[in-house]
Amino acid sequence: MGFVWITGNDAVNRYDGNYVKVYKKDQYFENCKNLQQGYGFAEDDSHNIYIGSTTGLYVYVRRKDRFNVKFLFPKGKDQTVFSIGFANGKVWCHNKDFDIIAYDIKSNTAKFYNTSSSYKVASFHVYDNSQNPIFTRIPFIDANDNLWILNPNGLLFFDTKTKKSHRYLEKYLTDNEFKIISSSYDKYTNTILIGTNTYLLLFDCNSRSIFKKNEYNTRIEGIAVNKSIIVVKDKERFDIYKKDFEKIYNQKLNENFATTYCYSFDKMNRLWMCRDGFGQMILDFNPPLLNKVSSTNELFKSGVGNFSEFTDGSFLVQDNVVFDKEERHLKKINANVNPALIIKEVTDLKHKIIWQLVQNNDLTIDLFQIDENKQLKFYGTLSNIQQIGLLQDIVLLENQLVCSFQSGLYIIDTKEKKLNKLANQTKKNPFKINPISKNRIVVSYLNQEATLYQLNESYNIVHSQNILNGLQPFYFQEDTNKNRVWVGTNNGILVLNSNFKIIKKIDANNNLSGTYIYGILLDEKGNCWASHQRGLSYINGDNYNIINFTKEDGIQDWDFNNRAYYKSTDGTLFFGGMKGFNYFKPPLKYDNAIYKSKVYIDEILVNQEKLHSNTNNDFIRKLNLDYNQNNITIHAIVCNIYKGKQSPIVYRINNNKWIYKNSDCTIDLANLAPDTYKLELGVYDKFQNKVIIQKTITIAIDFPIYKKVWFWLLILGYALVVILYLVYRRRLAKQEIEFKQQLALEQQRNKITADLHDDIGATLSSLQINSAVANRLITKNPEEAQLILNKIEDQSQNIADKIGDIIWSMKPGKDEFMSISTRIKNFANDILGATTIEYEIKIDTSIDTIIKDISTRKNIVLIIKEAINNSVKYSKATKVQISLSIIENNIVLELKDNGIGFDTNQIKGNGMTNMRKRVEELNGKFKVNSTINNGTTIKALIPLSLN
Incomplete structure (x- = not known):
């Protein structure tokens, strides 16, 4: 999977090429204590990791990102094991007696093999065996899946197929008074390199034979081997050999290597070593890209x-250092002895020299030559230098040295040893002279546009033209070849056509990391290389x-120097900076590394809390979240132990624009609306x-319940049920009211019939009798x-009134003359208006529309009458x-007079009785208040709900 696992004194660590994750917290260990000191590693076909310990065999289950422990021995026995490797479906280990244990990962069973080893240890801990630690001679599984375990006194071989063991070199080591101190297995030759107290030995695993290779005066404490080299560390030196043991490098131990x-x-041929007390140290033998x-x-x-160049292919760097790029060799030569203010150089390959122009602190100007033998020769002091300012640049045009000072452009007359200012100049402060074709130069000026100068055969200016105005x-x-000009500016790079018109601008919008350009060069294919304040770009x-290009690619530093660039005759490009220089010959060979960059999801937070999952977050491919779980943070890393920091992480949501992040980053997705999102990472x-x-x-964020279709369908269904129920109830209530009204009408009809029969019938009978008597x-x-006739007239009038009241009560209408208030007012006016009594009538305006009941209307009118x-x-x-x-849902009827009053206990006559009866018929309350000489008050309270 591309991780490096490292055990320490208190945790197990995982390195991905960017950072170290420490497995120390309880959340990573299931039903076991935290792993503190590990002994050996093995990895199965599913990339699960097996680590030996004093507690048992710890197993890192990658799909869960969790550790558990397997006990390989019966309870009560010492569980200490050292993990060797994985082969034939089994994890192979050994214990402190160097007996073999095979743990079958499928059956979850362990089998024990006694090797009868003569060497035993009390502990695997490095400090418990400081004179002969097992970590300098790690056991291994060879190319044939056989086990090899080295101890100071010999080699233990175990055949995983036959389950037989054999011991080698015990007599040889004893006879030669050797002790095995260190070892390394060479899988390419199937041999074991063995470091002893005095010799480097070679053991052939195929022939089982031993060879003496190199003799040392001290014990060999460390050995490592890869496909092409052998590294040997003894107590005094650190040596590197070719595979044929030809020494190619050695140095005395310093504090970095001593411990x-x-x-x-590793697979990229980098040497890993543990530096006691400091952690891991890595030596990279791969050539840098730059x-x-x-x-x-x-x-x-x-x-x-x-930079300047000698004819032999070496280079003069920074005035007085010769650099041989083939041998990577630097040598200082004799330099100008006068205190120099500014030094500029230019290569003259035709004359096999380098011209060096030196402006001294006293502003005098000396001209030097450095020949092909790297000898510095004084050529002369230049004259005619009054008020020319500071030296800026120098170039060689054919055989002419053209230089720039603050006051303008000059040609150096090497014969006369004098400066001649070019005529027809209007500008000062030339910064850089840029030769181009057709005997032209483009001169850049500080805080001004550039100027194109056309020179004649005598190198005098015959034409000038300002270009790139405002830039x-x-x-x-x-x-x-392509008739283009590349321009480095303070805001990116411009590409111009042959008429110096802009055809392309390249800046941060095009992914250019630095835009303040310090130098540009074109390689042989017409590609542009630029140095700037953020490194180097192609x-x-x-x-x-x-x-x-970044520091991981080998740039000397982020910041380069102005005008510090050079292209050699063989196409090698040089760029200088404050911390050295880079050189390379395009095209570069971009390595196809064995360790490929992979995005790894290390942690997922939902609403700032760790995702509660029993699955390794890197294996999660779908998140189903509630609508309020809409803030997601993903910690992503690039897993690549070789160049993990060089691969930016990119991600996008729902095929939108790619977003670029560092190789160790957090991706924050905040306030996501309920929806389904596709997050792509790469x-x-x-x-x-x-x-x-x-x-x-x-990422599926659920909608809140009130935004779900089924919820609204349910609400709609419920609403329809409620509406249908209300409609049904309304219809039922209407039918009930109609039934009650019909019943009340029927009762009223019966009552009216009874009234007509009893009251009006009796009156008619009286009229008949009185008519007969009168006749x-x-x-x-x-x-x-x-x-009697007068009496008959009164009775007839009475009958007419009663019949009118009955007809009116049965036929309420919109006509105001048929309303209760009108009826009462008309009757009161007819009766009281014919007397001297003052009267006042107050009737609520809502009475006429509220009282619909026939019986109520009739009885109220009759009571008042x-x-x-x-x-x-x-x-x-x-x-x-x-x-x-109308007061509080009751009909309140009240009649007051200031008359003589009466004793309510001695009421005689049918009037009061009839009024009380009519009120009670309406389920109301009737009350009479009267005393002698204090008037009378009649009050009726009739419920309105009955109407």
């Missing part, structure tokens, strides 16, 4: 600003794709200029007959007040 042990090469000479060299304390260009490089001349390969998608995670008396006693008649006939009142209102 190192446990040497091992060759670098560091300023840690005493020769470049102030950085590198100048600040510095460096110009011409591609004559720009493809055809499609303008960009590669930004790495960006800058050398191929493409995104490599590696993981897709579906007999009309001739005999006319006066008596007249009285009865009360008014009583007041007129008996009360002798001068004032009468009548009120009819």
